[in-house]
Amino acid sequence: MFVDEVTIEFVAGDGGRGAVAFNKVRLSQGPTGGDGGAGGSVYLEGVADLTVLNTLSSHKIMRAGHGKNGRGQFLDGAAGSNLIVRVPIGSRVTNLATGFGREIESVGERMLVAGGGRGGRGNFKFRSSTNTTPKEFEEGSSGDNATYRIEMRLIADxxxxxxxxxxxxxxxxxxxxxxxxxxxxxxxxxxxxxxxxxxxxxxxxxxxxxxxxxxxxxxxxxxxxxxxxxxxxxxxxxxxxxxxxxxxxxxxxxxxxxxxxxxxxxxxxxxxxxxxxxxxxxxxxxxxxxxxxxxxxxxxxxxxxxxxxxxxxxxxxxxxxxxxxxxxxxxxx
Ligand SMILES: Nc1nc2c(ncn2[C@@H]2O[C@H](COP(=O)(O)OP(=O)(O)OP(=O)(O)O)[C@@H](O)[C@H]2O)c(=O)[nH]1
Ligand SMILES: [Mg+2]
CATH class of the missing domain: 3.40.50.300 (P-loop containing nucleotide triphosphate hydrolases)
Structure with a gap:
């Protein structure tokens, strides 16, 4: 089947939460909570292979990975994996909420369609001379969520x-x-x-x-x-x-x-x-x-x-x- 136009919701990953943790060693009980990892973003990438059309048609929602939460011992959470969605060159991409539209023109060209959330800071980042045992931390921010219409124009030779x-x-x-x-x-x-x-x-x-x-x-x-x-x-x-x-x-x-x-x-x-x-x-x-x-x-x-x-x-x-x-x-x- 030849797919002409698809509407897909792209959901970027949320950032991970910052950790609250303290050093367990006596005399050195400072904060060690690491930051949450950034959420993965969703990108479109131009390819010359027209068979990717068929893989697009069956996806109504496509998601990138969430960032992992931070942990103690200064361990930052891993970043969520990005999602690269392959679209044939010549595709016209329109954000349905904003009306912003653009064309993917060349092979390898990337377009960010949903940005991943920021990772939250762990309590290590909140330490100060007046607060050596901070309990503060941040939640990660949510990833973008955007619905796009992708119109594919046949670009046969x-x-x-x-x-x-x-x-x-x-x-x-x-x-x-x-x-x-x-x-x-x-x-x-x-x-x-x-x-x-x-x-x-x-x-x-x-x-x-x-x-x-x-x-x-x-x-x-x-x-x-x-x-x-x-x-x-x-x-x-x-x-x-x-x-x-x-x-x-x-x-x-x-x-x-x-x-x-x-x-x-x-x-x-x-x-x-x-x-x-x-x-x-x-x-x-x-x-x-x-x-x-x-x-x-x-x-x-x-x-x-x-x-x-x-x-x-x-x-x-x-x-x-x-x-x-x-x-x-x-x-x-
Ligand atoms: N003898 C002969 N018959 C052919 C040849 N190519 C196609 N045909 C026949 O011609 C008829 C029409 O072929 P299609 O390939 O369906 O023609 P089309 O141009 O795609 O037709 P539409 O899709 O209706 O526009 C069929 O019965 C084919 O078997 C050929 O090289 N030699
Ligand atoms: Mg025919």
Whole structure:
């Protein structure tokens, strides 16, 4: 399942209580109560691994550890352990109480969402020349408790687009071992599916139809997810009577949806090339070329054609690696 948005309460740990204790040695009976440990804090941390979405969805409350109480013999309590919650980069994080929002942009970026409580002071800290046997101590303070909404935007590298039944899900499955549902009827895919081809994240989205930008069909809801993909793989079925029209329908929807989508780098594929004769594939390729479109024939049962697609994916993977190594240039935005 693709998780779009989750609301989670983050509870930081409370600080431990300071101790009241005294030295038991005769003639030296001063205070020895140690401080309580600080409560653990909760942080979000950006990761590139989209599978963490599934671990988030099942948690409604996530807690860091409490600080331990101080003890005698000057022993301070141990600090509570911090909780690091992994979220995919590109997630928008909003504190529901304050409205403060921010985006987790890069891998390793941390954001404090709930600060741990302070540890209380033990009686050793309260000693003075006038009070050599203090009984005072402090309770630890409570950790923060805050509820956040985390909106995750799909930041796949490649978005598979096309009319219903163009073969998008079949390709995702063939390339990545994902299990997106395949069927010979329109709208088999009801929500986006992700797969990874050697680190290149591919998103299969529901088929688009004419009027998608107005909310027709299922695809509209998911167009926003492909806004952030770097490259589009546009699939046209070889079985179509008019591949040029098919191509234009989708392009028109992308254009009307917004410039960001319309301007994306695109590779065009004539999918299911095994389903029709070779001449027909060539004729359809030629028809597309006349309108300036270079389409690459591909079939999930033709290994050679799959290799040509894999070659493109490898190049995308290399670019991605370079971009991640040098994040200043940004990627998939
Ligand atoms: N012969 C042949 N059939 C294919 C190929 N790829 C997909 N198909 C068939 O085409 C039909 C549609 O495939 P899907 O992968 O479900 O198509 P889709 O684009 O994901 O469709 P929607 O999710 O409805 O948008 C299914 O019956 C597949 O078995 C191919 O390379 N060759
Ligand atoms: Mg599908």
């Amino acid at each position: 490649v978005g598979l687009i096309g009319l219903p039944s163009a073969g998008k899900s079949s390709l995702l499955n063939a390339l990545t071992g994902a299990k997106s549902r395949v069927g010979n009827y329109a709208f088999t895919t009801l929500e986006p599916h992700l797969g990874a081809y050697y680190g290149v994240i591919i998103a299969d989205i529901p088929g688009l139809i004419e009027g998608a930008h107005l909310g027709k069909g299922l695809g509209y809801k998911f167009l926003k997810h492909i806004e952030r993909t770097r490259v589009l793989f546009h699939l046209i079925s070889c079985e179509s009577d008019d591949p040029v029209r098919d191509y234009k329908v989708i392009r028109e929807e992308l254009r009307k949806y917004g410039t960001k989508l319309g301007g994306k780098e695109e590779y065009v594929f004539l999918a299911k090339s095994d389903a029709v004769g070779h001449e027909e594939v060539v004729a359809k390729q030629a028809a597309l070329r006349k309108t300036g479109i270079t389409a690459i024939p591909v079939s999930i049962i033709d290994d050679a054609s799959m290799d040509s697609m894999k070659k493109i994916l490898n190049e995308i993977g290399v670019l991605k690696g370079a971009a991640e190594a040098n994040p200043i240039h940004g990627y998939a935005r």
